[in-house]
Amino acid sequence: MTQRVYNFSAGPAVMPVPVLESIQRDMLALxxxxxxxxxxxHRSGTFVAIAEAAEANLRKLLSISDDYxxxxxxxGSRLQFSMIPMNLLGKGQSADYILxxxxxxxxxxxxxxxxxxxVAWDGKSTNYDRLPKNGDLKLNPQAAYIHYxxxxxxxxxxxxxxxxVGEVPLVCDASSEFLYKPLDVSKYGLLYACAQKNxxxxxxxxxxxxxxxxxxxxxxxxxxxNYQIHADxxxxxxxxxxxxxxxxxxxxxxxLNDVGGLDAMYQRNQDKAKLLYDVLDESxxxxxxxxxREDRSLMNVTFRLPxxxxxxxxxxxxxxxxxxxxxxxxxxxxxxxxxYNAMPLAGVxxxxxxxxxxxxxxxx
Ligand SMILES: *Cc1c(COP(=O)(O)O)cnc(C)c1O
Numbered sequence: 001m002t003q004r005v006y007n008f009s010a011g012p013a014v015m016p017v018p019v020l021e022s023i024q025r026d027m028l029a030l031x032x033x034x035x036x037x038x039x040x041x042h043r044s045g046t047f048v049a050i051a052e053a054a055e056a057n058l059r060k061l062l063s064i065s066d067d068y069x070x071x072x073x074x075x076g077s078r079l080q081f082s083m084i085p086m087n088l089l090g091k092g093q094s095a096d097y098i099l100x101x102x103x104x105x106x107x108x109x110x111x112x113x114x115x116x117x118x119v120a121w122d123g124k125s126t127n128y129d130r131l132p133k134n135g136d137l138k139l140n141p142q143a144a145y146i147h148y149x150x151x152x153x154x155x156x157x158x159x160x161x162x163x164x165v166g167e168v169p170l171v172c173d174a175s176s177e178f179l180y181k182p183l184d185v186s187k188y189g190l191l192y193a194c195a196q197k198n199x200x201x202x203x204x205x206x207x208x209x210x211x212x213x214x215x216x217x218x219x220x221x222x223x224x225x226n227y228q229i230h231a232d233x234x235x236x237x238x239x240x241x242x243x244x245x246x247x248x249x250x251x252x253x254x255x256l257n258d259v260g261g262l263d264a265m266y267q268r269n270q271d272k273a274k275l276l277y278d279v280l281d282e283s284x285x286x287x288x289x290x291x292x293r294e295d296r297s298l299m300n301v302t303f304r305l306p307x308x309x310x311x312x313x314x315x316x317x318x319x320x321x322x323x324x325x326x327x328x329x330x331x332x333x334x335x336x337x338x339x340y341n342a343m344p345l346a347g348v349x350x351x352x353x354x355x356x357x358x359x360x361x362x363x364x
Pocket of ligand 1 (some may be wrong): 075076077078079103126149151152153173174175176194195
């Protein structure tokens with residue numbers, strides 16, 4: 001057996017070990033089926049039951065009401081950057097975008113190709129180290145929707161609660177925090193997340209959409225891009241990402257049965273993040289956090305060291321201790337430790353100890 005490392009990758013990212021073990025155990029033959037999940041029809045009773053269980057688990061974890069459809073799509077969150085305006089932004093309408101980091105900017109870029117947009121707030125002037133207060137938003141009460149990114153994966157800034165936007169449908173890219181804590185879905189028009197950060201493997205993207213918004217989809221748009229068609233067909237208009245849905249079902253089983261639900265998950269996530277932020281705060285500036293304190297992410301901890309040399313040394317020495325994938329994104333620099341749901345406390349404790357030691361050895 002190869003030794004597993006503590007993998008702090010931003011995505012695809014660490015998965016719960018019991019989930020990997022289930023996949024391994026059942027890969028050649030699903031119990032009672034005699035064939036692999038990779039080999040069975042998406043129309044088979046076995047797969048339909050798996051997809052229904054995945055949806056039921058999500059509905060249970062997030063208390064999603066029947067007013068919402070849950071879709072399992074392909075194309076990642078980036079396809080949602082286009083599908084959202086294609087479906088929801090009518091002619092003559094405009095959509096508002098809150099820009100708190102790289103992903104929000106990328107979402108806006110795609111929306112601009114589809115219609116009118118307006119920037120409700122932009123954190124660029126401070127290199128996306130903070131979030132807006134409700135009073136800071138320039139909102140258009142007639143907007144088709146307002147889009148925001150609840151956790152900016154690259155900068156490591158995360159909203160603690162939804163921005164207040166009145167009656168305008170709130171659209172959220174929750175890719176890198178999905179299922180990290182309980183959520184009031186009724187506040188959203190649409191919430192989406194690719195699975196490969198916090199919910200499963202790459203290849204499946206979850207879209208939770210209020211059913212009244214499905215009416216906005218133009219029947220003449222390409223079928224795959226049309227939310228209404230996916231909702232009418234239970235995400236089986238074409239072959240859905242079967243393996244991804246299967247793993248999502250296992251991850252949500254793990255959240256429900258092993259972790260004990262999202263309140264418990266949230267507590268674990270708070271405890272883990274505190275271990276690292278305490279090191280930052282007690283380092284006399286040796287570890288300089290990118291995000292302002294009140295806007296720090298529980299999922300992606302971003303910070304810089306005094307020099308590029310020390311940063312490289314940090315990454316190299318950490319790797320020797322089986323702490324991997326810690327280099328920050330080039331636009332922010334420094335270090336990024338992604339500590340999603342599946343990162344065990346022991347991994348964060350080991351990183352914390354490494355950081356304390358590294359600082360003692362290298363701080364002047
Ligand atoms: C990773 C990520 C994306 C991009 O997802 P893809 O599946 O690669 O398209 C979009 N938004 C956020 C917040 C992300 O973390």
